[in-house]
Amino acid sequence: MANPSDRTYYGVLGLSPEATAKQVKDAYRRAARSTHPDAGGTAELFHEVAVAYETLADPERRRRYDQGIGGGTARRAPEAARAPSRSATPTPDRTSDDEAFARQPVYEPPFSPQSPPIIPLTLAGSQLHGTARQPGFFARMGAGSGARYDGERRTAALLEHRFLAGFPAARLVNGLQVGDDAGTEAGHAVLAGYRLAVIDSLQAPPGNYRWDGQALRRNGRIAGDVRIIESVRRVQDLFPECNVQGWLVLHGGEGNPFEPIVDYPPSLDKSALTSVHVANPGTLLRELKKFLASGPQPYVVQLPVLGRLLHYAER
Incomplete structure (x- = not known):
């Protein structure tokens, strides 16, 4: 069995590398619903599902990602992307209305000069x-x-x-x-x-x-x-x-x-x-x-x- 740290974005969505575009979309919808914080999931799981979909749903990004997998350089999904346990008790990060309105935005996925945001800043x-x-x-x-x-x-x-x-x-x-x-x-x-x-x-x-x-x-x-x-x-x-x-x-x-x-x-x-x-x-x-x-x-x-x-x- 593969080590969880070796899971790829295909593994995050429960797909094989041969999955069709429709299968990617359908798997994403299922994973998004099950990992959504409003449904008992966690922010970490949800973000990893979103990033996996953004990569695999775009033909060019998917092609580059597949090439990276073959060469051993593609980004792997972290251990948090494993399917959530039904017995786990989620601890969502909730804030009061005033705190939510006052807090400065946090961007997901995070970006840096080496990893620019997926849309223009x-x-x-x-x-x-x-x-x-x-x-x-x-x-x-x-x-x-x-x-x-x-x-x-x-x-x-x-x-x-x-x-x-x-x-x-x-x-x-x-x-x-x-x-x-x-x-x-x-x-x-x-x-x-x-x-x-x-x-x-x-x-x-x-x-x-x-x-x-x-x-x-x-x-x-x-x-x-x-x-x-x-x-x-x-x-x-x-x-x-x-x-x-x-x-x-x-x-x-x-x-x-x-x-x-x-x-x-x-x-x-x-x-x-x-x-x-x-x-x-x-x-x-x-x-x-x-x-x-x-x-x-x-x-x-x-x-x-x-x-x-x-x-x-x-x-």
């Missing part, structure tokens, strides 16, 4: 990326497109000026296209540690709003084209290593950030994996802070995840 160090997607002429003729774009601009400004400054490790990416159609756009994504918040926006005229988990109603009638449910599901599929939740923020009057008020039916399970929260700007900031800061190691910037988010913002 100027991108890794910036908290703000991308802009709201402006719909074209025909898109603006569609119902709700103008309200969505105006809402996204307000959300981007809200997060930039009221959220990022107090949370140095958070990364905001605006204007994501996570699918092949407009129904899978994501206005904003906020990454902190192992958690990822997907946020969409609408301008909301005065009225009584109610959200049942599927449809948004104003004064009893359907209000706006809510697409974020599909976007959240798509992001969950693309980023299985993250705990993903979604918010739809309703921007009401300029004077009160806690308007409009949104009612939920008592039967709605707000803790469901694919649930989307609907909130006014004030409530969004409070719920977003709680979600991101309560995760394990919220001060970590996952460079592989950030790099892929930026890819979807450039499409």
Whole structure:
């Protein structure tokens, strides 16, 4: 039996060197879910799985890695990358909200002059990326497109000026296209540690709003084209290593950030994996802070995840 210190990235994912690209992706999803700190894994195991995938999923990087294995120079996975024991008691590194928001970011995987970061340092160090997607002429003729774009601009400004400054490790990416159609756009994504918040926006005229988990109603009638449910599901599929939740923020009057008020039916399970929260700007900031800061190691910037988010913002 091979010594655990000799395990390669193929061993981390439980694959043979002949594995196909699809097998690499499928194995990564299984390993990411089992080693995620939110699921009882550890940061060390999770990071090694992420690095293994980033190497083996890229054909050129995989080719160079395979050559290194043959010559005995490829990086081996450390002993921590062995499958976690079911009997082990995880000790996640958790911090209070205030500590999480004050701590300076820690980059994973770490880098040095001899081992540069996997994305340019100027991108890794910036908290703000991308802009709201402006719909074209025909898109603006569609119902709700103008309200969505105006809402996204307000959300981007809200997060930039009221959220990022107090949370140095958070990364905001605006204007994501996570699918092949407009129904899978994501206005904003906020990454902190192992958690990822997907946020969409609408301008909301005065009225009584109610959200049942599927449809948004104003004064009893359907209000706006809510697409974020599909976007959240798509992001969950693309980023299985993250705990993903979604918010739809309703921007009401300029004077009160806690308007409009949104009612939920008592039967709605707000803790469901694919649930989307609907909130006014004030409530969004409070719920977003709680979600991101309560995760394990919220001060970590996952460079592989950030790099892929930026890819979807450039499409």
